[in-house]
Amino acid sequence: MKKEAELIKKMRELFGTSVQTFPAMVLSVDEAAKTIDVLDQEDNEVFNVRLKASIDDEQNGVVEIPVVASWVLVGIIGNDENSLFVLMCNDVEKLVGFIGDTTCSIDTDGIVIDGGANGGLTITPELVTNLDKTNALINALTTIISGVPIPEPGNGAPSALQAALATALTGQSLGDFSAIENERVKH
Secondary structure, eight states: OHHHHHHHHHHHHHHSSOOOEEEEEEEEEETTTTEEEEEETTSOEEEEEESSSOSSOOSEEEEEEEOTTOEEEEEEGGGOTTOEEEEEESSEEEEEEEETTEEEEEETTEEEEGGGTTOOOOOHHHHHHHHHHHHHHHHHHHHHHHSSOOBOTTTOOBOHHHHHHHHHHTTOOOOOOTTOOOTTSOO
16 A cells, blocks of 8 residues: 555645545456446446556557456546546556557466567577577588489499589578577567
């Protein structure tokens, strides 16, 4: 409760007026509208309580999505009982962040950026280990293909397959995976 009291004190200083707040239980959540419906301590249903400070700015900010049946602290903007917003959540189901066209959500299932269409992050050390194995195999094959001509069985002429493979490898190189890791994003 100390944090709530400090928040209310700061808001009083900022707005120069008393800030009205009340605890309420979450009845439902509308993520698209970024609002919730709550039940106050006098068993009154209160609808369309904002989860975001601004209703006009759809693309920026972070929204806490409270768990249904959990408690929130609701504030009243300028003593207008039609302008309610959530000050604090007791139990958060997930966080949803918006920056321009980029969205990010964090919940118990993990972190999802821009809908997760590209799958999960790779485990870089495991990826590098397996890429090193693939590179070793390709290097071994390249050494044989580009090495001393292997005679064809029966006639002793240089292998046509070896020559064709050597031609196919001309100008090709192994991938350089030394800069594959973004050290700013860790998991």
